[in-house]
Amino acid sequence: MKTYLRLWVAVLFALPSGQVFAANPPSKAADPLRFDPGRNTSEKTLTFPDNKVVSYRAYETIYYVANVADSAYQYLNVYVPQSATTKTPIFLRNYVGGYFSAKAQAPSGTDASGRALREGYVVVIPGARGWNANVTKPDGTTAFTGKAPAGIVDLKAAVRYLRYNDKAMPGDAEKIITDGTSAGGALSSLLGATGNHPAYEPYLQALGAAKTRDDVFATVAYCPIIDLEHADMAYEWLYSGTNQNAGDAAVRSTGVRSLTSSAQIAVSGELAAQFPAYLSSLGLKMPSGTLLTADNYRDYLKLFLIKSAQQARNAGAEIPANTGVKFNPGFRGGPGEFVLDIDLDTYLSYLVAKTPLKSPPAFDKMGVVGPDATPENQLFGNATGKPANFTDFSWRKVSGNPSATMDKAIKDRVYLLNPMNFIGDAKATPSKHWFIRHGAADRDTGFPIPINLYTKLINEGADVNFALPWNRPHSGDYNLDDVFAWIDSVVNPTKK
Ligand code: DHB
Numbered sequence: 001m002k003t004y005l006r007l008w009v010a011v012l013f014a015l016p017s018g019q020v021f022a023a024n025p026p027s028k029a030a031d032p033l034r035f036d037p038g039r040n041t042s043e044k045t046l047t048f049p050d051n052k053v054v055s056y057r058a059y060e061t062i063y064y065v066a067n068v069a070d071s072a073y074q075y076l077n078v079y080v081p082q083s084a085t086t087k088t089p090i091f092l093r094n095y096v097g098g099y100f101s102a103k104a105q106a107p108s109g110t111d112a113s114g115r116a117l118r119e120g121y122v123v124v125i126p127g128a129r130g131w132n133a134n135v136t137k138p139d140g141t142t143a144f145t146g147k148a149p150a151g152i153v154d155l156k157a158a159v160r161y162l163r164y165n166d167k168a169m170p171g172d173a174e175k176i177i178t179d180g181t182s183a184g185g186a187l188s189s190l191l192g193a194t195g196n197h198p199a200y201e202p203y204l205q206a207l208g209a210a211k212t213r214d215d216v217f218a219t220v221a222y223c224p225i226i227d228l229e230h231a232d233m234a235y236e237w238l239y240s241g242t243n244q245n246a247g248d249a250a251v252r253s254t255g256v257r258s259l260t261s262s263a264q265i266a267v268s269g270e271l272a273a274q275f276p277a278y279l280s281s282l283g284l285k286m287p288s289g290t291l292l293t294a295d296n297y298r299d300y301l302k303l304f305l306i307k308s309a310q311q312a313r314n315a316g317a318e319i320p321a322n323t324g325v326k327f328n329p330g331f332r333g334g335p336g337e338f339v340l341d342i343d344l345d346t347y348l349s350y351l352v353a354k355t356p357l358k359s360p361p362a363f364d365k366m367g368v369v370g371p372d373a374t375p376e377n378q379l380f381g382n383a384t385g386k387p388a389n390f391t392d393f394s395w396r397k398v399s400g401n402p403s404a405t406m407d408k409a410i411k412d413r414v415y416l417l418n419p420m421n422f423i424g425d426a427k428a429t430p431s432k433h434w435f436i437r438h439g440a441a442d443r444d445t446g447f448p449i450p451i452n453l454y455t456k457l458i459n460e461g462a463d464v465n466f467a468l469p470w471n472r473p474h475s476g477d478y479n480l481d482d483v484f485a486w487i488d489s490v491v492n493p494t495k496k
Pocket residue numbers: 096097098099181182183184225375376444445
């Protein structure tokens with residue numbers, strides 16, 4: 001199989017772009033995108049940590065595109081509990097992390113995939129290419145096939161496969177709920193934001209994806225690492241107040257971010273200064289209707305943190321004073337106690353002491369202060385595997401030309417990776433229901449990134465369940481009772 005596929009890749013690469021269809025084998029064979037219920041299917045059981053056993057039917061290694069570019073990733077697995085019908089909602093979980101490739105896998109008793117099966121949902125786990133996906137061409141050279149936007153294109157192709165085969169397969173493709181964490185949360189939110197948008201069409205056509213819709217019903221996203229081209233400025237705007245120059249002043253204490261050079265501190269300041277203009281370009285409004293600006297944003301952020309601390313306290317959590325959380329005086333520990341306020345600088349210092357921050361720039365780092373390439377630099381790299389800068393800021397720093405702008409081709413790919421660009425775009429069919437979580441102790445991206453996502457979604461009329469769960473680090477699929485109660489409420493709106 002692999003050799004055969006490699007041959008096709010070789011033909012694809014030999015052709016000028018836009019002519020990939022010419023490379024297809026003559027389609028004498030049956031439609032390669034038709035679901036075959038007799039192929040690669042078996043009865044299985046999953047045993048949960050509480051010893052509960054769930055039986056299900058598996059249909060595995062289903063290739064979801066006609067022109068497979070990487071046979072290791074471009075297939076999906078389907079798991080069908082005994083109670084399921086063609087009307088059962090589909091829980092579509094991706095396992096992408098770090099923007100790496102992810103294989104389709106089997107459901108796990110310790111995450112949302114197993115829980116979904118146990119709740120009676122059809123579970124679909126698609127693989128997707130990431131920045132490290134590569135194939136060896138017949139001439140012995142390596143071609144990287146998973147650079148952006150390959151991952152989201154693959155997942156859209158998987159959704160199309162399910163819809164194309166909706167009548168023949170268990171599960172209802174009009175009720176797909178996507179789930180992912182971090183980079184996988186970003187892809188889940190892209191699935192939710194970009195349904196049917198024509199910008200992805202050339203990529204989908206090149207893969208021979210099914211010619212049908214790719215919008216989804218509901219979206220679960222844990223700590224989505226999105227808005228990559230603005231994530232550096234948001235990060236520094238939030239955290240630059242904690243900067244200390246360890247290199248110059250030999251400061252290494254808790255509650256400060258130890259940077260090693262004045263160059264890093266200068267870059268942090270330059271990036272932080274860019275955030276207010278970006279924020280005002282978004283024109284976001286708080287639920288109260290007030291326009292969000294850099295001046296009122298810290299107070300807006302505090303509302304989410306105060307709510308989070310209050311919920312944790314209600315559930316019995318101890319909240320120490322060094323978090324900056326302030327309770328109403330006189331009622332500490334007794335009835336009538338509530339969270340009055342949070343000192344944001346104290347809270348940010350508390351976070352920095354807990355987990356060291358990324359150094360600036362947090363995402364588009366390559367060549368700016370030191371040579372390091374991040375997963376995001378890899379994501380926007382090219383087919384030879386060379387990583388790339390993807391923001392004007394870093395592009396200018398690296399080129400030494402303060403008015404340089406990055407390659408249009410890279411800019412276009414960056415655009416396709418950002419759900420913020422598609423929310424409110426009339427050419428997209430958005431997910432109607434969203435469940436978004438970003439841990440209140442998660443420093444992998446700055447809080448404004450998920451908060452802006454939430455705010456833009458509600459400004460466009462979406463139904464969004466959003467929170468920054470207290471003390472929660474960078475992680476996903478937690479508090480499964482909450483997310484599955486929410487899924488139940490959106491798939492059965494009349495049950496309440
Ligand atoms: C992930 C984490 C990151 O900090 C990042 O920049 C990209 C992806 C992840 O966990 O998937």
